[in-house]
Amino acid sequence: MSRSNPKVLSTLERAGGFASAQEVYRLMQREGQSIGLTTVYRSLQSLVNDKIVDVLRRDDGEAIYRLCGDAHHHHLVCKGCGDTVEIEGGAIEKWAKTMAEEFGFREVGHTAEIFGLCQRC
């Protein structure tokens, strides 16, 4: 195993605590940092092992890395213009927890997103 390159973590933070390996890599490139894509992948994997970040999957299958302990929230996204509202998910948090307990699941996470057409669209 290898240790995580600290610049990868700080870039993930700067990206809003939520990005794919490719996105972290491109962001670092744009900022003029010299790093290899391989190192980005290895560092993110190492952060996952250390439980410093979570890994989820986008709908298209790309892995996205999420800083743990980040202020957890959900999104309301407009299908028309892409406008996004960050929303509180209290009801969902409870629901996820209840369901997981009921079926004996551990180390539980969840995804939830609402999409529709905003007033302007």
Place this chain on the structure above:
Amino acid sequence: MSRSNPKVLSTLERAGGFASAQEVYRLMQREGQSIGLTTVYRSLQSLVNDKIVDVLRRDDGEAIYRLCGDAHHHHLVCKGCGDTVEIEGGAIEKWAKTMAEEFGFREVGHTAEIFGLCQRC
């Protein structure tokens, strides 16, 4: 778009209603059915569009297709073995509706999924 090849659906059923495109393809090959991988992918996609199957992601990113009833529901998925439980989402339905109203969104849909480790894993 194209219509689903009926043999793909019946193979998915025979596979226990839960398999990846590659697995459906290999199964059909083994059974001596002549079909192209492309057609398997297209048929599964079409079944997803028609809401006859759900699509989820394995931990490794591979898409798995799952036959499901037409009633709206959500999933509790094991990150370890892929085992899936269909669950009721009453709390979520209400939450999505409330949030959408609050922000004036129309034609609203949502996604929600819980993942963790099941008892055996």
Place this chain on the structure above:
DNA sequence: TCACAAATGAAAATGATTTTCATTTCCATA
């Protein structure tokens, strides 16, 4: 300084999925 382990990254390999495109199968209508 030296030796050795860890870190790095370019390039190649992998593997699922999508795209291309030429061919075949259907089907409605004359």
Place this chain on the structure above:
DNA sequence: TATGGAAATGAAAATCATTTTCATTTGTGA
């Protein structure tokens, strides 16, 4: 029945994220 166009098919190539290889560089303690 013949025929023209639309839909379906699949082999091969392209795509794209991710992993593996491997040679090189860097760091560190003796």
